Amino acid sequence: MPRKPRFNLPGVPQHIVQRGNNRARCFFAEQDYRQYLDDLAVAAQKYRCEIHAYVLMTNHAHLLVTPLEKCAISQMMQSLGRRYVYYINKQYDRSGTLWEGRYRSSLVDSEAYLLTCMRYIELNPVRANMAEHPAEYRWSSYRTNALGETNKLISPHPVYLAIDCDDLSRRQAYCELFSADTAQQSIREIRQALDHELVLGRSIFKGQIELETQRQTTPGKPGRPRVNARPES
Numbered sequence: 100m101p102r103k104p105r106f107n108l109p110g111v112p113q114h115i116v117q118r119g120n121n122r123a124r125c126f127f128a129e130q131d132y133r134q135y136l137d138d139l140a141v142a143a144q145k146y147r148c149e150i151h152a153y154v155l156m157t158n159h160a161h162l163l164v165t166p167l168e169k170c171a172i173s174q175m176m177q178s179l180g181r182r183y184v185y186y187i188n189k190q191y192d193r194s195g196t197l198w199e200g201r202y203r204s205s206l207v208d209s210e211a212y213l214l215t216c217m218r219y220i221e222l223n224p225v226r227a228n229m230a231e232h233p234a235e236y237r238w239s240s241y242r243t244n245a246l247g248e249t250n251k252l253i254s255p256h257p258v259y260l261a262i263d264c265d266d267l268s269r270r271q272a273y274c275e276l277f278s279a280d281t282a283q284q285s286i287r288e289i290r291q292a293l294d295h296e297l298v299l300g301r302s303i304f305k306g307q308i309e310l311e312t313q314r315q316t317t318p319g320k321p322g323r324p325r326v327n328a329r330p331e332s
Contacts, residue, residue, distance in 0.1 A: 142178040149254035154239035205292035208300025
């Protein structure tokens with residue numbers, strides 16, 4: 100079966116997940132996390148992608164990225180994959196694949212879902228019982244977006260900047276978004292969009308994407324398409 104074509108829309112954020120092969124580890128030591136982020140920074144700058152949020156778990160990574168050019172994310176991820184796999188294979192005297200096929204991605208309706216998606220990404224360590232609070236986990240963008248920690252990798256999205264014109268007030272308001280659990284409905288919507296590599300957003304946004312790309316933006320019904328009965332002559 101041919102691979103589903105990717106959405107390639109400059110200026111529209113994408114939520115990306117890259118998993119280790121067979122869900123195996125892809126980060127083994129602190130230096131590995133640093134190397135991945137360094138390689139990501141190089142690839143993002145080269146292919147003109149803006150990183151708004153990320154989290155590196157032991158066996159996968161989540162990124163929220165806006166491409167500034169068509170196909171920029173695919174080029175960035177290919178470059179990142181090559182550089183990081185080369186490093187891991189050399190560092191641990193191994194060979195073969197590291198990633199579970201190609202990365203998954205979904206378009207994100209920034210006006211309605213960007214902050215929800217950022218929150219989902221940065222809360223991954225809490226949901227996985229690796230930290231009690233996202234600030235305790237070192238390998239995510241939370242400390243930058245919520246606490247103002249310097250991070251050259253992060254480019255604030257306009258929706259994030261619009262929270263408040265004052266930096267301190269913005270970060271405080273962002274922290275407050277984490278005071279309650281993420282709604283299960285939002286989690287399901289985010290995961291479904293990723294699993295099917297479609298669109299996370301409002302109906303009107305999905306309709307606009309379908310008009311622009313001539314592609315389906317919601318999961319189809321299971322089973323074969325129904326064949327209309329031939330009309331009697």
